Amino acid sequence: MLEDTGELVGDWDRIMIRNYRACYEAMVTEMARRGLDCGDRPPVWAWAGPDTRDNGVATTAELLLCPETPQEYARYVVLDLDVPDEAVLLSSYGRWNDFIEAVVMGGGSPEMDWSIDWEDLNGVQACLARVTAGWVLGARPLEPFKPEEEAGDEEAGEEAIGS
Numbered sequence: 001m002l003e004d005t006g007e008l009v010g011d012w013d014r015i016m017i018r019n020y021r022a023c024y025e026a027m028v029t030e031m032a033r034r035g036l037d038c039g040d041r042p043p044v045w046a047w048a049g050p051d052t053r054d055n056g057v058a059t060t061a062e063l064l065l066c067p068e069t070p071q072e073y074a075r076y077v078v079l080d081l082d083v084p085d086e087a088v089l090l091s092s093y094g095r096w097n098d099f100i101e102a103v104v105m106g107g108g109s110p111e112m113d114w115s116i117d118w119e120d121l122n123g124v125q126a127c128l129a130r131v132t133a134g135w136v137l138g139a140r141p142l143e144p145f146k147p148e149e150e151a152g153d154e155e156a157g158e159e160a161i162g163s
Contacts, residue, residue, distance in 0.1 A: 002079075008131040010042035016065075023100045026112060027127055031089050036129045043127040046081065048090060059145050067142065076142040081135045083128060092116050093123040 002008040015021060024042045031038055047060065067073045091114055099112040116124060 002131065002133055002136070006133045008044060009129070010038065010044050012042055015042060019104055020100060023103050026099070026103075027089075030112070030114060031127060031129060034089055036087065036089055036127075038129045041129075043089075043129060044131055046083070046088075046126040046128060046131075047093075048124045048126050061142055062145055065142070073142055073144065077139050078142055079131065079136055080138040080140075081131065082137055083126065083131075083135050087128060087135075089127045090116060090124050091127070093125040096125060 012021065015024065021042075027043055028038045028041075031043060061076070061078070065076055067076065091112075095113050099110070101107055102110045
């Protein structure tokens with residue numbers, strides 16, 4: 001999609017866990033409140049920071065996408081992005097998961113706390129209304145995480161996982 005149209009946008013039909021839609025709609029509403037228009041689409045999720053294969057970005061992608069075979073891994077790419085601040089909503093990934101649990105499982109408060117505290121800095125998710133081709137610094141296949149193959153330092157940026 002990114003190569004064909006110059007932008008990547010979310011698609012409700014690609015949401016892997018259907019009962020998360022109400023949570024995603026809450027994210028879309030908060031993004032709209034902050035001037036980020038997803039239209040009638042879900043956001044595109046990304047993670048702030050470098051993906052050096054020794055941090056949580058690749059592991060999180062594997063846990064969320066659950067690829068098992070080389071063919072399944074081949075369906076996904078990691079995009080290194082440089083996203084303008086005004087095009088992204090940053091929030092706590094931990095608080096987001098608490099919110100999802102409250103909405104889907106009925107436990108806790110169904111209100112999302114959109115603030116980010118100092119202890120959240122390693123767990124910040126970035127939600128985008130779209131990814132434009134001009135933000136892409138590089139692309140590579142999602143590969144199985146292997147801790148023994150730690151990569152060298154790379155420049156910090158945003159990481160988006162897309163299919």
